[in-house]
Amino acid sequence: MEFLVASSIGLLTMCGTYMLLRGRTFPVVIGLALLSYAVNVFLFAMGRLTIDMPPILRDGVTEYTDPLPQALVLTAIVISxxxxxxxxxxxxxxxxxxxxxxxxxxxxxxxxEAGDKN
Known part of the structure; x- marks a missing residue:
């Protein structure tokens, strides 16, 4: 599973970088969006999310989900x-x-203006 997530992050980053280097504005916008998606997936994957675990510590709970990566991704989505x-x-x-x-x-x-051909 980690290989799949790492590969998808790498593919999004590669495609975003390629689109950023294009000569027209629309591919540049798409490239920036792809790079922001790659960063969001990276932040989300770094949180080591667990299934069916509470995000808040309570009495008797030994394992919990860290809510910080989810908050960071939500903030990054709004900013992007x-x-x-x-x-x-x-x-x-x-x-x-x-x-x-x-x-x-x-x-x-x-x-x-630099004198080179596009």
């Missing part, structure tokens, strides 16, 4: 949703001002 909304608005604004959706503002085939 807000950041995704901000990035989408910024990319739409850049598209409307520049006229294309390339990250560096130059269409394919034209030299960018």
């Amino acid at each position: 949703f807000g950041m995704t909304a901000l990035i989408v608005v910024l990319s739409i604004r850049a598209y409307l001002e520049i006229g294309n959706d390339h990250v560096d503002g130059c269409p394919v085939g034209e030299p960018s």
Whole structure:
């Protein structure tokens, strides 16, 4: 089971990094979302969650579930949703001002400000 979770985290990170390096804004937004999903799964897996265990210590309870990873993942989901909304608005604004959706503002085939070809 650990291999499956570790592989899924690695796959999400790999796909997110690949999408971040693309030249258009929509794949960059998708890449950031994939990276945030990878971090959420990592935080959730690090909590060593147990099934049918109470999250609060009581008298007579020997084992319990740590509620901290669940709270961290919930907070990370809210923050990543807000950041995704901000990035989408910024990319739409850049598209409307520049006229294309390339990250560096130059269409394919034209030299960018650094002088290289896209």
